[in-house]
Amino acid sequence: MRLIALACLLLCSTAFAQTPPANDSVYQAWGGKAGIRAVMDDFVPRLVADPRTAPFFKDVNRENLTKQLTEQLCQEAGGPCTYQGAPMKLVHQDLEIRRRDFNALVEILQQSMDAKGIPFAAQNGMLARLAPMHREIVTSVSDSQQGR
Template identity: 50%
Template sequence: MIRSPIRAALVAATVIASAPLALAQATTSAGEAALADGTPIKGDAVYKAFNEKAGIDRLTDDFVHRITTDPRIAARFQGANLTRLTFELKAQFCYLLNGPCTYAGKDMKTAHQGMGLRNRDFNALAEDMQKSMDAEHVPFWAQNQLMAKLAPMQHAVVTK
């Protein structure tokens, strides 16, 4: 039984690291970018557990505040366009949670290329996401579902 989202994320990442080709073939025909950016969670139970669009928007505002003030990673966001980042994250999370949204932002590899991000940056951001989900009272089972969608993106985001 997976109890923590981080644990779920690590398990998902390990699975993907060990069989990237098989997973790409099994889940998408649209190539590597689609694999990195994920496909929506099925059904509406998880979307509801995130308190629907209003909850996702609230969570994202809280998340952007956390990552931009987290001393471990705040410097990464200096000079970033936070209005755009918040807008794209709201769309991306809503899309992944199977809400009525489309994500039209950059693919994760393009969005983060040249930043030299490390695993520890990714882990700090994942911890901040957990805190934002706790603050929104998202139950653990639903937290795990989103973390399992974000975990495979580590390979596209982390380059160092």
């Protein structure tokens, strides 16, 4: 049930603006940049190993991905980082990512957050800040329209 609620938050949300967070409470709750990095160190290997997401990451430099995700989440959490990677829309435009692919990534992120002891409220805080990105990452029509 928690996965469904969080996936809906990510996929259905239109109320969140993509402006920097007003405070660093999520950053602090995650343990700062080191805490975010620890989650990403757990998350990236899971993405590569999971058969639902592995095809999207087969040719990716894992260390660079971990570094970029750390910077991005640090910034989104209200930390002192500045994400300097490519815009999400540009990175994902040719990958034909469906909602179910995105949901799988969210599920894996939840596993990593749980594994690293991120409190539930801090998990939800981060997911709420990341929610607007789904519009730039999901690039394919719905699963039912594609017969998938």
